[in-house]
Amino acid sequence: MIAQRDLARAISAVENGHGSFxxxxxxxxxxARTAPAYVVGITGPPGAGKSTVVDRLIENFRSAGETVAVIAVDPSSPFTGGAVLGDRVRMQRHAGDRGVFIRSMASREAGGGLAPTAQEAVRLVERAGFDVVLVETVGVGQVELEVVSVADTIVVVTVPALGDGVQTIKAGLTEIADVFVVNMADRPGANRTAVDLTHMVRESGRETPVLQTIASEGQGVDALFAALQSARGGATNAARAVRFEVLRAVRDRAARSALAKLDEPAARAIFASLAAHACTRRQATDALFELFFTGG
Amino acid sequence: MPIKVLVAKPGLDGHDRGAKIVARSLRDAGMEVVYTGLHQTPEMIVAAAIQEDVDVIGISILSGAHMTVFPKLMRLLEEGGASDIVVIGGGVVQAADIPKLKAIGVREIFDADATTQDLIDGVERIVREHGRAAARTKLLQANAAP
Structure with a gap:
């Protein structure tokens, strides 16, 4: 195993732009490794118990003889850039274990629930030899789905009574889960939430497990661990991740290419026309799209 | 690049309001603050500081055990090849002990009269004077891929 100090410094270098990946x-x-690291994403709303679930999973993977790295992301202030990274508080039991490496990252300017360089951090801990990487996102709402781009399997951790059954059929977070966990299952409404999720899963023609845990007491975590082990090696997320990455790259490139043409006379003419109320926004958008992307 | 600080409470004292105020104040000053919670041993603090690759370890200590905790912490940092991480402290530390702590490498002790602004200014100054940015850049250049 590589010295943790060197690994930590390599992550900092990428995180802070001191060098390339x-x-x-x-x-x-x-x-030397026989298989790529198994990367599990843990996501869900703030306070649902993601860090506690991670803490328990570390224990399960370690008992199975595997080394575990954790990349835990917490939010940066959009006002000051500062952050309080508090996920380690729940993971103290593993402090003396050399087979566990826990790294907190601030989300900085990224809006997708991860840090801008979380993916590079995952690849670095993989290179350092860790068998399993647990990636914990910031507490997310419904559309911070960046974890799709790094994880092989995604666990969505939720808690009872965050909403009625309609919440489970909304787009976004519920679409990316490979495993649902209703944590704090000793609280009122846990069964209802699990049933709502189970209905949604079945009606979508999926077989996503819906599990109940009380992570603070370790209850139900063995079933979660088993679900992860059975998802492992399957291509559950690979195709989705590639699609996500490629679509994002296309979108970024399209935006760059459009921005590069904004100063052309034809584009200026369209904006001038819009400013003079000679066309609608919709017409201006159509004309710009024509100009930027179809060579018109 | 934001300054990264680990805020830890060693030992058995259960009063972490001060540490949390410190964490939030440093956050509001634009720093990235790793908060580790209560009941930390020096071993846990050093392991966390190394994994997190922080610039500064800030120890909040009210229990009176500072003459035990700090020497052990400094020794473990040295053994871990991490003596370049700056160590500061705050809480209840007798004035007579401060020179002794500084003699073993603790950069600063902030007493109960220190304001959060004193702390922010102190951390920024200490990192500027003793920080590791230069060392990190050198490391990469030495290992630069062709």
Whole structure:
């Protein structure tokens, strides 16, 4: 196992833009591995118990003889850039274990629930030889889905009584789950939430497990661990992740290419026409799209 | 790049309101603050500081055990090859002990009269003077891929 100090510094270098991923990776000796690391994303609303679930899962994976790295993301202030990274508080039991590496990251300018360089951090801990990587997102709402781009399997942790059955059929977070966990299952409404989720899953023609846990007491976590182990190696998320990445790349490139043409005379003419109320926003959008993307 | 600080409470004292105020104040000053919670041993603090690759370890201590905790912490940092992480402290520390702590490498002790602004200014100054940004850049250049 690579010195944790070197690994930590390599992550910082990428996180802070002191070097490229390749440069940071070159500071770590390559470890022989038989399979890629298994990357599990843990996401869900704030306070649902994501860190506590992670803490318990560390224990399960360690008991199975695997080394575990955790990348835990907490939000940066959009006002000051500062952050309080508090996920470790729930993971103290593993402090003396050399087979566990826990790294907190601030979300900085990223809006998708992860840190801008979380993916690079995952690849660095993988290179350092960790068998399993648990990626914990910030507390998310419905559309922070970036974790799809890094994880093989995604666990959505929720709690009872956050809403009625309609919440479960809304788009976004519920679409990316490979496993649902209703945590704090000793609270009122847990069965109702689990039933709502189970109905939604069945009606979608999926087989996503819906589990109930009391993570603070470890209850139900063995079933979650078993569900993760059975999802492992399956291609549950690979195709989805690739699609997500490619679509994002296309969108970024389209935006860049459009921005590069904004100063062309034809584009200026369209904006001038819009400013003079000579066309509607919709017409201006159509004309700009024509100009930018169909060579018109 | 934001300054990264680990705020820890060693030992058995259960009063963490001060530590939480410190964490929030540093956050509001634009720093990234890893909060580890109560009942930390020096071993846990050093392991966390290394994994998190922080610039500064801030110890909140009210129990009177500072002459035990700080020397152990400094020794473990040295053994872990992490003596370049700056250590500061705050809480209840007798004035007579402060020079002794500084002699073993603790950069600053903020007493009960220190304001949060004193703390922010102190952390920024100490990191500027003793921080590791330069060391990190050198490390990468030495290992730069062709």
């Amino acid at each position: 390749a440069q940071a990776a070159a500071t770590l000796p390559e470890t």
